[in-house]
Amino acid sequence: MRQAQARQTGSARIIVLVVLLLIIVATLAGGGAWLLTGQQGARAATAKAKPAMPATPIFVKVAPFTVNLDSDACGPVLLYTGMTLKVADSDTAAFLNEHMPQVRSRLLMLLSGQDARELISPQGKQTLADSILEMLSTRLTDPQPTLAIDEVLFTEFIVQ
Template sequence: MATAAAPAADAAPKGGGKKKLIIIIAAVLLLVLIGGGAAVMLLKKKAPAEGEDGAEDTHEAAPAPAAHAKPGAPPTFVPLDPFTVNLSDKEVDRFAQIGITLEVVDAHTADQIKAYLPAIRSNVLMLLSHKSSVELLTIEGKEKLAREIRRESVRPMGIELDDEDEDEAPAAADAPVKKKKKKKKHQVESPVTNVLFSTFIVQ
């Protein structure tokens, strides 16, 4: 009888040992979860506190977004080497020496323009060589040339601008103007905002 009771007594501690082990593991897991939750809460509280301290930094660093804003940003210029070309005058040989600077929207665009400079110079040279001295000596002729250079300078980048002169030419006839306006529904924004002349000599 005593020997039969002994295995029962031994069995009880084994079963109790498993239960104790499960309880200990569950307690450890619970402590880890509680500790992790507390750590997350502390980190969340620290982040806004640093944000409050860093709020002054963000106010001081406010000009950074303004760098992307076009109105406040300083202009970016890309000067081209001077152009010397024979003009299309038939009566007498005449040539022009013209210095051109392109005004662009930002420094990134200036880098893009520089990458396309050989093609841009070629387009501008072709444009200038078809001009006569009579066209270039008037203010209207210079303004028209500036618009054409602006159009030709972005063409190598795959940007096609509407020809403003073609739209203005049929101003006398109302019907053709309406047709032109239909074609000009979506305008492409040019990265070259202005064309400036640094030298302009016609001889």
Template sequence: MLRLLKFILLLIVIIGATVAGTMLFLNRTSAGTPDAPAAPVAEAQPAPPPVRAPIFAELEPFTVTLYGEMRNRILYTAITLRLDNEESRKQIQDYMPEVRDRILKVLSAQQLAQIQTPEGREALSQGIRASLSRPFAAQLPGPQIEDVLFTAFVVQ
């Protein structure tokens, strides 16, 4: 009986040593070996500049008549401008009657078949952007418009 007890105790010590050795080996390979030289510290790179909040100018909706070959249609659209800076937003607000006039001229010149396609809407967006980017006064630069966003677009 004593011999059996010694054998079981020896077996437990061998199993414990095996488990301890395995744990030590796994910890070394996952965390890097202590004898290996430390990886070179990467040079401190400056933090990326913070992302600035977008500047939007929401315009009142527009309703224009589109003249077609068979019959006329109505275009109702709401537009929001994404601007580059606060000066551009102030300029858009200060010259709002002229802003609306320029947009109405671009919208009313559109062909029905053209604006019903994604490519046509993109061309319309670019046309509005080009029209509004021109200076409103000779001594001022034009507003810096990043994008023209259609928040509503209905043709009836």
């Protein structure tokens, strides 16, 4: 009888140990899964929180030059200006650099017809920048890729 009781007690202990072992394994597995999903969520949140770096701007420098403007009551007027063109892609930059003599010639022709009194004001400079963008939208050669010029930036500007 004692042997039967001992076997039942031994069997009960083994069952209890197996059940405890299963509970521990299940708890560890659940905790591991929770940690992994928590870390992935944190990584995703960190990735979303980092602002995207803006694209590096591409600039095409136009060497400074002096232009005679329309004369006013005081006599001849000069414009000394330097500018940089902000472009959207390297193809546009390469094309403009290859055709810079034509670009400068068109700029000289456009600038020589300007009125000095209008160019002195900020609005006059903005109007001139808009006119330059419009002038650069006309084809320089045939065939020509579509040019992506975003902005005209005046780096030097003296009316005298």
